[in-house]
Amino acid sequence: MYMSLLSGARNNRNSNLSEKIYKRMKTLFPNAKQSLAAGVILLSNIYSSLGKYEEAKNFRSNQIEELRVKVKVGxxxxxxxxxxxxxxxxxxxxxxxxxxxxxxxxxxxxxxxxxxxxxxxxxxxxxxxxxxxxxxxxxxxxxxxxxxxxxxxxxxxxxxxxxxxxxxxxxxxxxxxxxxxxxxxxxxxxxxxxxxxxxxxxxxxxxxx
Incomplete structure:
Protein backbone atom coordinates (compact mmCIF):
# COMPACT_ATOMS: atom_id res chain seq x y z
CA MET A 1 0.00 0.00 0.00
CA TYR A 2 2.76 2.43 0.94
CA MET A 3 4.62 1.83 -2.31
CA SER A 4 1.43 2.65 -4.21
CA LEU A 5 1.11 5.87 -2.22
CA LEU A 6 4.75 6.68 -2.91
CA SER A 7 4.26 6.04 -6.63
CA GLY A 8 1.28 8.37 -6.64
CA ALA A 9 3.32 11.06 -4.92
CA ARG A 10 6.08 10.51 -7.50
CA ASN A 11 3.65 11.01 -10.36
CA ASN A 12 2.54 14.29 -8.75
CA ARG A 13 6.14 15.28 -7.90
CA ASN A 14 5.14 15.87 -4.29
CA SER A 15 8.41 15.60 -2.36
CA ASN A 16 6.98 16.60 1.03
CA LEU A 17 4.32 13.89 0.96
CA SER A 18 6.83 11.36 -0.39
CA GLU A 19 9.23 12.04 2.46
CA LYS A 20 6.46 11.50 5.01
CA ILE A 21 5.42 8.24 3.36
CA TYR A 22 9.00 6.95 3.24
CA LYS A 23 9.62 7.84 6.90
CA ARG A 24 6.41 6.05 7.82
CA MET A 25 7.57 2.98 5.90
CA LYS A 26 10.88 2.98 7.80
CA THR A 27 9.04 3.22 11.12
CA LEU A 28 6.51 0.47 10.40
CA PHE A 29 8.67 -1.91 8.35
CA PRO A 30 12.32 -1.44 9.43
CA ASN A 31 13.28 -4.94 8.29
CA ALA A 32 11.65 -4.77 4.85
CA LYS A 33 14.97 -3.81 3.32
CA GLN A 34 14.16 -4.42 -0.34
CA SER A 35 10.87 -2.53 -0.16
CA LEU A 36 12.60 0.35 1.57
CA ALA A 37 15.32 0.31 -1.09
CA ALA A 38 12.62 0.54 -3.77
CA GLY A 39 11.19 3.48 -1.84
CA VAL A 40 14.60 5.14 -1.85
CA ILE A 41 14.77 4.88 -5.64
CA LEU A 42 11.29 6.37 -6.03
CA LEU A 43 12.03 9.26 -3.67
CA SER A 44 15.34 10.00 -5.38
CA ASN A 45 13.42 10.06 -8.67
CA ILE A 46 11.16 12.72 -7.17
CA TYR A 47 14.13 14.87 -6.18
CA SER A 48 15.54 14.51 -9.70
CA SER A 49 12.20 15.46 -11.26
CA LEU A 50 12.40 18.72 -9.30
CA GLY A 51 15.93 19.40 -10.50
CA LYS A 52 17.49 18.47 -7.15
CA TYR A 53 20.08 16.14 -8.66
CA GLU A 54 22.68 16.46 -5.90
CA GLU A 55 20.05 15.88 -3.23
CA ALA A 56 18.81 12.83 -5.14
CA LYS A 57 22.33 11.43 -5.38
CA ASN A 58 23.15 12.01 -1.71
CA PHE A 59 19.82 10.69 -0.45
CA ARG A 60 20.10 7.55 -2.53
CA SER A 61 23.69 6.74 -1.51
CA ASN A 62 23.14 7.53 2.19
CA GLN A 63 19.93 5.54 2.51
CA ILE A 64 21.23 2.52 0.60
CA GLU A 65 24.30 2.52 2.84
CA GLU A 66 22.11 2.82 5.95
CA LEU A 67 19.88 -0.05 4.81
CA ARG A 68 22.94 -2.16 3.97
CA VAL A 69 21.38 -3.59 0.85
CA LYS A 70 22.64 -4.01 -2.66
CA VAL A 71 20.64 -2.24 -5.33
CA LYS A 72 19.23 -4.88 -7.66
CA VAL A 73 20.44 -4.86 -11.23
CA GLY A 74 17.49 -4.31 -13.57
Missing part, protein backbone atom coordinates in the same frame (compact mmCIF):
# COMPACT_ATOMS: atom_id res chain seq x y z
CA UNK A 75 16.89 -7.50 -15.57
CA UNK A 76 14.24 -8.37 -18.13
CA UNK A 77 13.30 -11.69 -19.71
CA UNK A 78 11.43 -12.63 -22.85
CA UNK A 79 10.98 -15.70 -25.03
CA UNK A 80 12.49 -15.71 -28.51
CA UNK A 81 11.91 -18.74 -30.72
CA UNK A 82 11.41 -21.05 -27.75
CA UNK A 83 14.40 -19.76 -25.77
CA UNK A 84 14.35 -17.48 -22.72
CA UNK A 85 16.54 -14.41 -23.18
CA UNK A 86 17.73 -12.26 -20.27
CA UNK A 87 19.11 -8.75 -20.75
CA UNK A 88 20.23 -6.09 -18.30
CA UNK A 89 20.27 -2.32 -18.79
CA UNK A 90 22.62 -1.19 -21.58
CA UNK A 91 23.40 -4.82 -22.37
CA UNK A 92 25.54 -5.58 -25.43
CA UNK A 93 25.97 -9.30 -24.82
CA UNK A 94 23.31 -10.53 -27.24
CA UNK A 95 24.42 -11.61 -30.75
CA UNK A 96 21.82 -9.23 -32.22
CA UNK A 97 22.86 -6.23 -30.10
CA UNK A 98 23.63 -4.08 -33.14
CA UNK A 99 20.15 -4.70 -34.54
CA UNK A 100 18.55 -4.16 -31.10
CA UNK A 101 20.05 -0.70 -30.68
CA UNK A 102 19.35 0.20 -34.30
CA UNK A 103 15.69 -0.67 -33.68
CA UNK A 104 15.71 1.45 -30.51
CA UNK A 105 17.07 4.37 -32.55
CA UNK A 106 14.31 3.99 -35.13
CA UNK A 107 11.67 3.86 -32.41
CA UNK A 108 13.15 6.96 -30.77
CA UNK A 109 13.00 8.86 -34.06
CA UNK A 110 9.38 7.86 -34.71
CA UNK A 111 8.42 8.74 -31.13
CA UNK A 112 9.99 12.19 -31.43
CA UNK A 113 8.18 12.73 -34.75
CA UNK A 114 4.95 12.04 -32.85
CA UNK A 115 5.79 14.61 -30.18
CA UNK A 116 7.23 12.32 -27.52
CA UNK A 117 9.56 14.04 -25.05
CA UNK A 118 12.28 12.12 -23.21
CA UNK A 119 11.96 13.10 -19.54
CA UNK A 120 15.37 13.58 -17.90
CA UNK A 121 13.80 13.58 -14.43
CA UNK A 122 13.94 9.78 -14.52
CA UNK A 123 17.76 9.97 -14.57
CA UNK A 124 19.19 10.15 -11.05
CA UNK A 125 22.86 10.64 -11.90
CA UNK A 126 25.04 12.96 -13.95
CA UNK A 127 25.48 12.05 -17.60
CA UNK A 128 28.89 11.05 -18.92
CA UNK A 129 30.23 13.08 -21.82
CA UNK A 130 29.44 10.30 -24.30
CA UNK A 131 25.84 9.91 -23.07
CA UNK A 132 22.58 11.63 -23.94
CA UNK A 133 19.25 11.68 -22.13
CA UNK A 134 17.83 9.39 -24.82
CA UNK A 135 20.70 6.90 -24.71
CA UNK A 136 20.47 6.51 -20.93
CA UNK A 137 16.69 6.19 -20.79
CA UNK A 138 16.37 3.91 -23.81
CA UNK A 139 18.97 1.47 -22.54
CA UNK A 140 16.67 0.07 -19.86
CA UNK A 141 16.36 -3.70 -20.00
CA UNK A 142 12.64 -3.95 -20.81
CA UNK A 143 13.07 -1.72 -23.86
CA UNK A 144 15.96 -3.84 -25.10
CA UNK A 145 13.97 -7.08 -24.94
CA UNK A 146 10.98 -5.39 -26.58
CA UNK A 147 13.27 -4.25 -29.41
CA UNK A 148 14.70 -7.77 -29.64
CA UNK A 149 11.20 -9.10 -30.23
CA UNK A 150 10.48 -6.48 -32.87
CA UNK A 151 13.52 -7.33 -35.00
CA UNK A 152 12.44 -10.95 -35.38
CA UNK A 153 10.96 -12.17 -38.67
CA UNK A 154 8.04 -11.94 -38.73
CA UNK A 155 7.68 -9.28 -36.04
CA UNK A 156 5.29 -10.55 -33.36
CA UNK A 157 1.99 -8.85 -32.64
CA UNK A 158 2.03 -10.02 -29.00
CA UNK A 159 5.13 -9.51 -26.83
CA UNK A 160 5.61 -10.72 -23.25
CA UNK A 161 8.26 -9.37 -20.88
CA UNK A 162 9.09 -10.02 -17.23
CA UNK A 163 11.14 -7.49 -15.24
CA UNK A 164 12.51 -7.88 -11.70
CA UNK A 165 12.07 -4.17 -10.85
CA UNK A 166 9.28 -1.65 -11.24
CA UNK A 167 8.96 -0.10 -14.69
CA UNK A 168 10.05 3.55 -14.55
CA UNK A 169 7.80 6.33 -15.78
CA UNK A 170 9.82 6.90 -18.93
CA UNK A 171 9.75 3.26 -20.01
CA UNK A 172 6.04 3.10 -19.24
CA UNK A 173 5.29 6.08 -21.50
CA UNK A 174 7.71 4.98 -24.22
CA UNK A 175 6.28 1.45 -24.29
CA UNK A 176 2.81 2.93 -24.82
CA UNK A 177 4.21 4.77 -27.83
CA UNK A 178 6.01 1.66 -29.12
CA UNK A 179 2.81 -0.41 -28.93
CA UNK A 180 1.02 2.24 -30.95
CA UNK A 181 3.81 2.65 -33.53
CA UNK A 182 4.18 -1.10 -34.05
CA UNK A 183 0.44 -1.83 -33.64
CA UNK A 184 1.10 -4.68 -31.25
CA UNK A 185 0.20 -5.78 -27.73
CA UNK A 186 3.00 -5.68 -25.16
CA UNK A 187 2.56 -7.28 -21.73
CA UNK A 188 5.13 -6.41 -19.07
CA UNK A 189 5.10 -8.10 -15.67
CA UNK A 190 7.17 -5.94 -13.35
CA UNK A 191 7.78 -6.10 -9.59
CA UNK A 192 4.51 -4.31 -8.90
CA UNK A 193 1.86 -5.34 -11.44
CA UNK A 194 1.05 -6.54 -14.95
CA UNK A 195 0.97 -3.84 -17.62
CA UNK A 196 -0.85 -4.56 -20.88
CA UNK A 197 0.08 -1.96 -23.49
CA UNK A 198 -2.46 -1.84 -26.30
CA UNK A 199 -2.09 -0.83 -29.97
CA UNK A 200 -4.10 2.33 -29.21
CA UNK A 201 -1.27 3.57 -26.98
CA UNK A 202 -2.99 2.94 -23.66
CA UNK A 203 -2.04 0.74 -20.71
CA UNK A 204 -4.27 -1.48 -18.60
CA UNK A 205 -2.96 0.14 -15.41
CA UNK A 206 -4.42 3.47 -16.55
CA UNK A 207 -1.08 5.06 -15.62
CA UNK A 208 -1.32 4.01 -11.97
CA UNK A 209 2.08 2.41 -11.66
Missing amino acids: LSWTEIKGHIVQLKAHDHSHPQSTEIYAKIDRLKSKAIENGFIFDSSWITRSLNENESIESVLCGHSELLVIALNLIQEPAPKFIQVVKNLRVCGHCHEFTKVIAKIEQCDIVVRDANRIHHFYPNGQCSCQDHF
Whole structure:
Protein backbone atom coordinates (compact mmCIF):
# COMPACT_ATOMS: atom_id res chain seq x y z
CA MET A 1 0.00 0.00 0.00
CA TYR A 2 2.76 2.43 0.94
CA MET A 3 4.62 1.83 -2.31
CA SER A 4 1.43 2.65 -4.21
CA LEU A 5 1.11 5.87 -2.22
CA LEU A 6 4.75 6.68 -2.91
CA SER A 7 4.26 6.04 -6.63
CA GLY A 8 1.28 8.37 -6.64
CA ALA A 9 3.32 11.06 -4.92
CA ARG A 10 6.08 10.51 -7.50
CA ASN A 11 3.65 11.01 -10.36
CA ASN A 12 2.54 14.29 -8.75
CA ARG A 13 6.14 15.28 -7.90
CA ASN A 14 5.14 15.87 -4.29
CA SER A 15 8.41 15.60 -2.36
CA ASN A 16 6.98 16.60 1.03
CA LEU A 17 4.32 13.89 0.96
CA SER A 18 6.83 11.36 -0.39
CA GLU A 19 9.23 12.04 2.46
CA LYS A 20 6.46 11.50 5.01
CA ILE A 21 5.42 8.24 3.36
CA TYR A 22 9.00 6.95 3.24
CA LYS A 23 9.62 7.84 6.90
CA ARG A 24 6.41 6.05 7.82
CA MET A 25 7.57 2.98 5.90
CA LYS A 26 10.88 2.98 7.80
CA THR A 27 9.04 3.22 11.12
CA LEU A 28 6.51 0.47 10.40
CA PHE A 29 8.67 -1.91 8.35
CA PRO A 30 12.32 -1.44 9.43
CA ASN A 31 13.28 -4.94 8.29
CA ALA A 32 11.65 -4.77 4.85
CA LYS A 33 14.97 -3.81 3.32
CA GLN A 34 14.16 -4.42 -0.34
CA SER A 35 10.87 -2.53 -0.16
CA LEU A 36 12.60 0.35 1.57
CA ALA A 37 15.32 0.31 -1.09
CA ALA A 38 12.62 0.54 -3.77
CA GLY A 39 11.19 3.48 -1.84
CA VAL A 40 14.60 5.14 -1.85
CA ILE A 41 14.77 4.88 -5.64
CA LEU A 42 11.29 6.37 -6.03
CA LEU A 43 12.03 9.26 -3.67
CA SER A 44 15.34 10.00 -5.38
CA ASN A 45 13.42 10.06 -8.67
CA ILE A 46 11.16 12.72 -7.17
CA TYR A 47 14.13 14.87 -6.18
CA SER A 48 15.54 14.51 -9.70
CA SER A 49 12.20 15.46 -11.26
CA LEU A 50 12.40 18.72 -9.30
CA GLY A 51 15.93 19.40 -10.50
CA LYS A 52 17.49 18.47 -7.15
CA TYR A 53 20.08 16.14 -8.66
CA GLU A 54 22.68 16.46 -5.90
CA GLU A 55 20.05 15.88 -3.23
CA ALA A 56 18.81 12.83 -5.14
CA LYS A 57 22.33 11.43 -5.38
CA ASN A 58 23.15 12.01 -1.71
CA PHE A 59 19.82 10.69 -0.45
CA ARG A 60 20.10 7.55 -2.53
CA SER A 61 23.69 6.74 -1.51
CA ASN A 62 23.14 7.53 2.19
CA GLN A 63 19.93 5.54 2.51
CA ILE A 64 21.23 2.52 0.60
CA GLU A 65 24.30 2.52 2.84
CA GLU A 66 22.11 2.82 5.95
CA LEU A 67 19.88 -0.05 4.81
CA ARG A 68 22.94 -2.16 3.97
CA VAL A 69 21.38 -3.59 0.85
CA LYS A 70 22.64 -4.01 -2.66
CA VAL A 71 20.64 -2.24 -5.33
CA LYS A 72 19.23 -4.88 -7.66
CA VAL A 73 20.44 -4.86 -11.23
CA GLY A 74 17.49 -4.31 -13.57
CA LEU A 75 16.89 -7.50 -15.57
CA SER A 76 14.24 -8.37 -18.13
CA TRP A 77 13.30 -11.69 -19.71
CA THR A 78 11.43 -12.63 -22.85
CA GLU A 79 10.98 -15.70 -25.03
CA ILE A 80 12.49 -15.71 -28.51
CA LYS A 81 11.91 -18.74 -30.72
CA GLY A 82 11.41 -21.05 -27.75
CA HIS A 83 14.40 -19.76 -25.77
CA ILE A 84 14.35 -17.48 -22.72
CA VAL A 85 16.54 -14.41 -23.18
CA GLN A 86 17.73 -12.26 -20.27
CA LEU A 87 19.11 -8.75 -20.75
CA LYS A 88 20.23 -6.09 -18.30
CA ALA A 89 20.27 -2.32 -18.79
CA HIS A 90 22.62 -1.19 -21.58
CA ASP A 91 23.40 -4.82 -22.37
CA HIS A 92 25.54 -5.58 -25.43
CA SER A 93 25.97 -9.30 -24.82
CA HIS A 94 23.31 -10.53 -27.24
CA PRO A 95 24.42 -11.61 -30.75
CA GLN A 96 21.82 -9.23 -32.22
CA SER A 97 22.86 -6.23 -30.10
CA THR A 98 23.63 -4.08 -33.14
CA GLU A 99 20.15 -4.70 -34.54
CA ILE A 100 18.55 -4.16 -31.10
CA TYR A 101 20.05 -0.70 -30.68
CA ALA A 102 19.35 0.20 -34.30
CA LYS A 103 15.69 -0.67 -33.68
CA ILE A 104 15.71 1.45 -30.51
CA ASP A 105 17.07 4.37 -32.55
CA ARG A 106 14.31 3.99 -35.13
CA LEU A 107 11.67 3.86 -32.41
CA LYS A 108 13.15 6.96 -30.77
CA SER A 109 13.00 8.86 -34.06
CA LYS A 110 9.38 7.86 -34.71
CA ALA A 111 8.42 8.74 -31.13
CA ILE A 112 9.99 12.19 -31.43
CA GLU A 113 8.18 12.73 -34.75
CA ASN A 114 4.95 12.04 -32.85
CA GLY A 115 5.79 14.61 -30.18
CA PHE A 116 7.23 12.32 -27.52
CA ILE A 117 9.56 14.04 -25.05
CA PHE A 118 12.28 12.12 -23.21
CA ASP A 119 11.96 13.10 -19.54
CA SER A 120 15.37 13.58 -17.90
CA SER A 121 13.80 13.58 -14.43
CA TRP A 122 13.94 9.78 -14.52
CA ILE A 123 17.76 9.97 -14.57
CA THR A 124 19.19 10.15 -11.05
CA ARG A 125 22.86 10.64 -11.90
CA SER A 126 25.04 12.96 -13.95
CA LEU A 127 25.48 12.05 -17.60
CA ASN A 128 28.89 11.05 -18.92
CA GLU A 129 30.23 13.08 -21.82
CA ASN A 130 29.44 10.30 -24.30
CA GLU A 131 25.84 9.91 -23.07
CA SER A 132 22.58 11.63 -23.94
CA ILE A 133 19.25 11.68 -22.13
CA GLU A 134 17.83 9.39 -24.82
CA SER A 135 20.70 6.90 -24.71
CA VAL A 136 20.47 6.51 -20.93
CA LEU A 137 16.69 6.19 -20.79
CA CYS A 138 16.37 3.91 -23.81
CA GLY A 139 18.97 1.47 -22.54
CA HIS A 140 16.67 0.07 -19.86
CA SER A 141 16.36 -3.70 -20.00
CA GLU A 142 12.64 -3.95 -20.81
CA LEU A 143 13.07 -1.72 -23.86
CA LEU A 144 15.96 -3.84 -25.10
CA VAL A 145 13.97 -7.08 -24.94
CA ILE A 146 10.98 -5.39 -26.58
CA ALA A 147 13.27 -4.25 -29.41
CA LEU A 148 14.70 -7.77 -29.64
CA ASN A 149 11.20 -9.10 -30.23
CA LEU A 150 10.48 -6.48 -32.87
CA ILE A 151 13.52 -7.33 -35.00
CA GLN A 152 12.44 -10.95 -35.38
CA GLU A 153 10.96 -12.17 -38.67
CA PRO A 154 8.04 -11.94 -38.73
CA ALA A 155 7.68 -9.28 -36.04
CA PRO A 156 5.29 -10.55 -33.36
CA LYS A 157 1.99 -8.85 -32.64
CA PHE A 158 2.03 -10.02 -29.00
CA ILE A 159 5.13 -9.51 -26.83
CA GLN A 160 5.61 -10.72 -23.25
CA VAL A 161 8.26 -9.37 -20.88
CA VAL A 162 9.09 -10.02 -17.23
CA LYS A 163 11.14 -7.49 -15.24
CA ASN A 164 12.51 -7.88 -11.70
CA LEU A 165 12.07 -4.17 -10.85
CA ARG A 166 9.28 -1.65 -11.24
CA VAL A 167 8.96 -0.10 -14.69
CA CYS A 168 10.05 3.55 -14.55
CA GLY A 169 7.80 6.33 -15.78
CA HIS A 170 9.82 6.90 -18.93
CA CYS A 171 9.75 3.26 -20.01
CA HIS A 172 6.04 3.10 -19.24
CA GLU A 173 5.29 6.08 -21.50
CA PHE A 174 7.71 4.98 -24.22
CA THR A 175 6.28 1.45 -24.29
CA LYS A 176 2.81 2.93 -24.82
CA VAL A 177 4.21 4.77 -27.83
CA ILE A 178 6.01 1.66 -29.12
CA ALA A 179 2.81 -0.41 -28.93
CA LYS A 180 1.02 2.24 -30.95
CA ILE A 181 3.81 2.65 -33.53
CA GLU A 182 4.18 -1.10 -34.05
CA GLN A 183 0.44 -1.83 -33.64
CA CYS A 184 1.10 -4.68 -31.25
CA ASP A 185 0.20 -5.78 -27.73
CA ILE A 186 3.00 -5.68 -25.16
CA VAL A 187 2.56 -7.28 -21.73
CA VAL A 188 5.13 -6.41 -19.07
CA ARG A 189 5.10 -8.10 -15.67
CA ASP A 190 7.17 -5.94 -13.35
CA ALA A 191 7.78 -6.10 -9.59
CA ASN A 192 4.51 -4.31 -8.90
CA ARG A 193 1.86 -5.34 -11.44
CA ILE A 194 1.05 -6.54 -14.95
CA HIS A 195 0.97 -3.84 -17.62
CA HIS A 196 -0.85 -4.56 -20.88
CA PHE A 197 0.08 -1.96 -23.49
CA TYR A 198 -2.46 -1.84 -26.30
CA PRO A 199 -2.09 -0.83 -29.97
CA ASN A 200 -4.10 2.33 -29.21
CA GLY A 201 -1.27 3.57 -26.98
CA GLN A 202 -2.99 2.94 -23.66
CA CYS A 203 -2.04 0.74 -20.71
CA SER A 204 -4.27 -1.48 -18.60
CA CYS A 205 -2.96 0.14 -15.41
CA GLN A 206 -4.42 3.47 -16.55
CA ASP A 207 -1.08 5.06 -15.62
CA HIS A 208 -1.32 4.01 -11.97
CA PHE A 209 2.08 2.41 -11.66
